[in-house]
Amino acid sequence: MDFEFNGNKIVFEKELSNLDKLVLRFVKILDTLKVDYVIISGYIAILFGRSRNTEDVDLFIEEMAFEKFLRFWNELEKQGFECLNTSNAKEAFEDYLKEKLAVRFAEKGMIQPNFELKFPKTRYNEYSLKNRVEVILNGEKLNTSEMELQIAFKLSLGSDKDFEDARHLYNIFKEHLDMNLLKRQISELKVEKQAERVLWKKA
Amino acid sequence: MEKGLKLTKKDLRELKEEKKRNRQQRMEFVNMYADWLKKTPNKVWSKQQAKYLK
Numbered sequence: 001m002d003f004e005f006n007g008n009k010i011v012f013e014k015e016l017s018n019l020d021k022l023v024l025r026f027v028k029i030l031d032t033l034k035v036d037y038v039i040i041s042g043y044i045a046i047l048f049g050r051s052r053n054t055e056d057v058d059l060f061i062e063e064m065a066f067e068k069f070l071r072f073w074n075e076l077e078k079q080g081f082e083c084l085n086t087s088n089a090k091e092a093f094e095d096y097l098k099e100k101l102a103v104r105f106a107e108k109g110m111i112q113p114n115f116e117l118k119f120p121k122t123r124y125n126e127y128s129l130k131n132r133v134e135v136i137l138n139g140e141k142l143n144t145s146e147m148e149l150q151i152a153f154k155l156s157l158g159s160d161k162d163f164e165d166a167r168h169l170y171n172i173f174k175e176h177l178d179m180n181l182l183k184r185q186i187s188e189l190k191v192e193k194q195a196e197r198v199l200w201k202k203a
Numbered sequence: 204m205e206k207g208l209k210l211t212k213k214d215l216r217e218l219k220e221e222k223k224r225n226r227q228q229r230m231e232f233v234n235m236y237a238d239w240l241k242k243t244p245n246k247v248w249s250k251q252q253a254k255y256l257k
Contacts, residue, residue, distance in 0.1 A: 017255075018254055018255050019255055022255075053255065053256055055232075055236075056232075084235075100221070100224060101224065101228060102225075102228055104232070110251050111235075111236055111239055111251070112236070112251065112252075112255070113255055121217070121221065122214060122217040122218055122221055123208060123210075123214050123217075124208060124210070124214060124217075124218055125221075127208050131206070146206070148206075148207070149207075149208075156218070156222075157222065178206065181206050181207045184207045185207055185208070188207070188208060188209065188210040189210065189215075189218075190215070
């Protein structure tokens with residue numbers, strides 16, 4: 001896999017899947033409305049070649065006032081997306097996002113794949129959003145969080161799928177990772193044993 | 204400035220709670236999706252699935 005990786009920017013080209021195209025369409029709306037976001041978790045492993053599918057794309061979006069959220073909601077509707085949880089923007093904002101819950105958006109009439117959006121509710125979430133990494137994919141931009149954090153966090157999630165994603169990202173990026181940062185985050189999340197088994201062990 | 208986060212007990216507790224919330228929401232979604240599948244013709248749901256599964 002060819003890519004340029006320099007700290008907070010990854011530049012690469014590939015043939016886009018339907019999922020990639022959908023994601024680029026969705027994040028363009030966020031960019032147009034100047035909503036800060038990071039895509040995290042499974043899609044990032046898929047973006048960088050992991051051979052699996054996903055039903056959802058997870059994002060943290062900046063915590064914002066209802067008026068800004070409403071503009072975002074209206075633009076999503078205009079661009080052919082709808083919320084799967086509720087058809088009411090106020091309810092999505094008050095009963096889900098403000099209550100630390102996710103709201104899901106999919107193309108109208110579709111259920112999957114969907115975009116699972118959350119406000120950052122922990123310092124870890126906030127750090128992810130603030131320390132984002134820009135991915136330039138075929139000339140188009142999307143944001144993700146530091147690979148070191150994502151790998152460590154995947155280890156803490158603990159399912160086979162998460163371990164495989166962690167190992168995949170580690171294998172792809174290991175020559176470019178800040179190993180001190182990765183080891184520190186592994187230690188902070190208390191997942192040293194998982195790292196030993198999933199990352200450091202050769203086979 | 205050093206990168207990364209020093210996590211406190213409170214941070215770890217919040218992350219644990221977040222994972223629990225996420226798991227619960229995902230299970231609710233799995234139920235919702237199954238309900239939708241059961242009332243949707245095969246032609247419709249399989250077309251959606253095929254579009255994103257290569």
